[in-house]
Amino acid sequence: MAEIAGQPVSSDLAEMSLLDRCKAVEQAGMAVTNSWAALWSEAISYFLSQQLKGYKRHKNWEWVVLNYLWPSIQAELAKLSRRFKFVASPIEPGDTDIAEALQGFLQWQWDTGLKQGGMRRENIKCLLCGKLYGYWISKIYWDRKITWSSEQRQWLGDVKHRLWHPAFFWASDKEYINEGDCGTVRYLELEYAQSLWPKKKKVLKEQSVGYADMIRHISHGDTIHGQTSHQGTYPSKGTGDVDSHSADKLSSTLLSLVVSESTQQGNSTDVRRYCRISEQYLKNYKxxxxxxxxxxxxxxxxxxxxxxxxxxxxxxxxxxxxxxxxxxxxxxxxxxxxxDYPNGQYIIRNEDEILNPDPDTQIYPHSRWPFVVCPHYLLPFMWQGSDAISLYRDTQDKINVAVSHLFNNAKEFGDPKIAVEENALLVDPRNAKKKYEILKGAGAIIKLVRGGLSRFKVIEPKAPSAAHMMIYQMMVQEFKNIQGMQDIALGKKTTGDTTATEAQHLAMSANDRIKLQNLFQEEWARDLIRLVAEMDQYYYEAGRVVRVVGDDMMIGAVQITDRSKEAKFDVNIEPTEGMPWDEEKRILRYEKAYTILQDPRPNPLLPEYLRVLQITAWQKILEKHEKWQDWIGFEQLIEAVEAGQLAPEQALQMLIEKARQRIMSMQAVGDASNGNSDSRKESA
Known part of the structure; x- marks a missing residue:
């Protein structure tokens, strides 16, 4: 028999009640999450310059920290920060207008609607989370209480995004979260929880806890954001802490503030009460x-x-x-x-109370779980990833050790020492028992007796060992190598005789790792926006007016229709600037397209050429291209004649009529131009 919260239950999930099964899978999943807590604690400490774990303090010895991790992470964040642009392509030819409107709505959601401040800033937060925790978790959800409508006398909801803290999330499958169970754990204020589940007000109040009780619950296995500090996510189990004689005990105000914050806004004197809410997404094959x-x-x-x-x-x-x-x-x-649950089963509960007991409300409606997990660096056969610190920590430690030796060498032996024989210093005439002191200031005068120079010697400081400096330089270079952040990638001048070709290849190789992370980021954005599009069609009701972003970046509005809720389309990412040089490449592609579109001779390869160049909305461009449309019309006439649908004389007459209309329109433009010229002359 297994135990859940100290109570014996069946060890067979199939024989368990729904409540016991929810508790069992959550307990197992959170145990895996807990195993990462010490790693997260270490990464945050190193990121914020607390890098002296395990190094003992010694008398007259100072440990020095040169934080190479923080600037390298910030440099990568700056390179990876970007604005995504999305393209919706209709599956049915008649849904082009709907897809275009949806595309504008998705773009507005990304820029403004999914998160206050926009998803670009949220994306930077996601990237930082990945670098510290190894992966980040995005949740797309429907918040049914966003805007109060006085006209409709009800709350209006919206699809939203939240960056979920890794300490709150668990998944049962080792490699793909959508192929197993997953869920979250969090604490909500009692009043807010009661507004979400008004029929469960009494139960929520009975099972709510105060701040102090909540902290005690955390120490027995529950999670709360901010407890991933030196104590780990589960303070009763975890470690990351160090011995009392370690230099790591040195206080850091910034680190303390970061690791002590939590998503619940309470303190030890808070009178509010909190509810423990678990959301679970289960595979149910019944x-x-x-x-x-x-x-x-x-x-x-x-x-x-x-x-x-x-x-x-x-x-x-x-x-x-x-x-x-x-x-x-x-x-x-x-x-x-x-x-019974083709896409899975959704359970939300508070301790021992399932908040959606109706089986119909437990049917998960979407094609995938509402979470998109993106790794920082891939790990084999795992959905988690490796952070930007753990694999470089040892090299960072060696840099600190090398610098500490150089610093302490300079502190102990950097100043010159003076050897003075007895009676070499001049006696102060104001005090016969006292001799003049040897002053250390610049330009100081040292008073000696006559002939005292032969008994006075300045011992020059011993230069640091060349091996120390060599080790320091080697470790710094190795850190840059494993980080992929060479000097040339940071805009610094390279040392030595580096040719232009060598510098170019070095700059390209320095950005290889950034390019790899950029690929992960694009996959994350693509999966995220597709999930957003699916929820848009499911939740937004026909007649709702939503904001859109047009091709010219102008904000407009469209009304959702029944047809738009049923239309089928594909959503993808338009190639935009992802790396520093990508924008230049995009401009070059458009210049090539502009050049070939100026050629008056039609070319059957033109559509394929524009598609290969990744020109946005190339179909619309060809619809407006007069020469291309003339050629298409001519080809259609030829096909109609060959099929016997049109007589050759009729086709010829149609071509002559079109040419006549073209000539007349050109003459009209010319006459208008001449008229404007004459009017300007008369006014002059």
């Missing part, structure tokens, strides 16, 4: 027998002899001559097995 009855086809029944039609009345009789009406008409029965 199936039920279903059947459907439909009237049998009269022709089939008569062919088999089960039914006879009266030639006079047209009515039907069975083999015994009895009339067959709609009340006793034979039926076909179709049977099949149907999954």
């Amino acid at each position: 199936e039920s027998n279903k059947q459907e009855e439909s009237p049998a086809d009269p022709a089939v029944l008569m062919e088999s002899g089960q039914l006879i039609q009266d030639a006079v009345t047209g009515g039907y009789m069975d083999r015994n001559g009895l009339p067959v009406t709609s009340e006793n008409w034979p039926v076909n029965v179709t049977e099949w097995r149907e999954p």
Whole structure:
């Protein structure tokens, strides 16, 4: 028998009650999450310059920290920060206008709607989370209480994004979260929880806890943002802490502030109460027998002899001559097995109370879980990733050790020492028992007795060992190598005789790792916006007016229709500047497209060429291209003549008429231009 919260339960998930199963899978999942806590604590400490874990303090010795991690991480964040642009392509040709409107709505959501301040700033937060925790978790959800409508007298909801703290999230599958169970744990203020589940007000109040009790719950296994400090996510189990004689005990105000903050806004004197809310997304393979009855086809029944039609009345009789009406008409029965939860089961609970007990409300409606997890660096066969600190920590430590030796060498031996024989210093005439001191200031005068120079010697400081400096330089260079952040990538001048070609290849290789992270970032944005589009069609009601961003970046508005809720389309990312040089490449591609579009001779490869150049909305460009449309029209006339749908004389007459209209329009433009010129001369 297994135990959950100290209570014995069946070890077979299939035999457990729904509540016990939810508790069991959450407990197992959070145990895995807890195992990462010490790693997160270390990464945050190193990021904020607390890098002396395990190094003992010694008398007359100072440890020095040169934080190479922080600037390298910030430099990567600056390079990866970008604005995504999305393209919606209709599956049905008639849905082009709908796809264009949806594309504008998705762009507005990304720029403004999903998160206050826009997703670009949120993206930077996600990247920082990945660098410190190894991965980041984005949740897309429907918040049903966003704007109060006085006209409709109800709350209006919106699709929203939240960067979820890794300490709040668990998943059962080792590699893909969508192939197993997953869920979250958090604490909500009692009043807010009661507004979300008004029918459960009494239960929520009974199971709510105060701030002090909540902290005690955390120490027994619950999680709360901010407890990933030196104590780990589960303070009773975890470690990351160090011995009392370690230099890591040196205080850091910034580090203390970062690790002590939490998503709940409370303190030890807070009188508010909190509810522990668990959301779980479970794979449930339960199936039920279903059947459907439909009237049998009269022709089939008569062919088999089960039914006879009266030639006079047209009515039907069975083999015994009895009339067959709609009340006793034979039926076909179709049977099949149907999954109860085709996309999964959604459970939300507070401790021992399931807040959505109705099975219909537990049917998860979307094609994938509402979480998009993106790793910082890939780990084999794991959905988690490696952070930007753990693999470089040892090299950073060696840099600190090398610098500390150089610093302490300079402190102990950097100043010159003076050797003075007895009676070499001049006696102060104001005090016969006291001699003049040896002053250290610049330009200080040292008073000696006559002939005292032979008994006075300045011992020059011993230069630091060349090996110390060499080790320091080697460690710094190795850190840059493993980080992929060479000097040339940071805009610094390279040392030595580096040719232009070598510098170019060095700059390209320095950005290889940034390029890899950029690929992960694009996959994250693509998965995220597709999930947003799916939720948009599911939640937004027909008649709702939403904001859109046009091709010219102008903000407009459209109304959601029944047709737009049913349209099928693909959503992708338009290639935009992802790396520093990508914008220049995009401009070059558009210059090539502009050049070829100026060629008056039509080319059948033009659409393919524009597509390969990744020109946005190239179909619309060709629709406005006069020469291309003339050529398409000519080809359509030829095909119509070859198919016999149009006589050659008619086709020729149509071409002549089109040419005549073209000449007349050109003349009209010329006359208008001449008229404007004459009017300007007269006014002059």
